[in-house]
Amino acid sequence: GxxxxxxxxxxxxxxxxxxxxxxxxxxxxxxxxxxxxxPDIVVELDEKYNYTPISQIPKDDDAQLKKAIEIINRLAG
Known part of the structure; x- marks a missing residue:
């Protein structure tokens, strides 16, 4: 780090x-x-995206983005 x-x-x-x-x-x-x-929460990247720039991972396939949205919604709700 x-x-x-x-x-x-x-x-x-x-x-x-x-x-x-x-x-x-x-x-x-x-x-x-x-x-x-x-990290407080570990979300593994799908193996098929190991060599893909983060900006090019489709939003529908981005497990880390999905988890972040889930947590924000839970905290805001």
């Missing part, structure tokens, strides 16, 4: 330097860099 935001600053000699400008923290104050975040 990459939990850093970095900025590339060009230098006068044509080289550059990458500077960490921010870090991601959980609401409880834990930095996620190097460890990532465990």
């Amino acid at each position: 990459k939990g850093l935001v970095q900025d590339l600053k060009p230098l006068d000699d044509g080289s550059g330097i990458k500077i960490t400008v921010s870090r991601y923290f959980t609401p409880s104050g834990v930095c996620i860099h190097g460890t990532g975040i465990e």
Whole structure:
């Protein structure tokens, strides 16, 4: 889990330097860099879409999108 935001600053000699400008923290104050975040709900991607960009998965086949909508509707209802 990459939990850093970095900025590339060009230098006068044509080289550059990458500077960490921010870090991601959980609401409880834990930095996620190097460890990532465990999801509360795991929804497996259908194997046939393993090599398909997410933007190209048909909405009717997107199990993750369907689960997200289901959860939002339950919380809103």
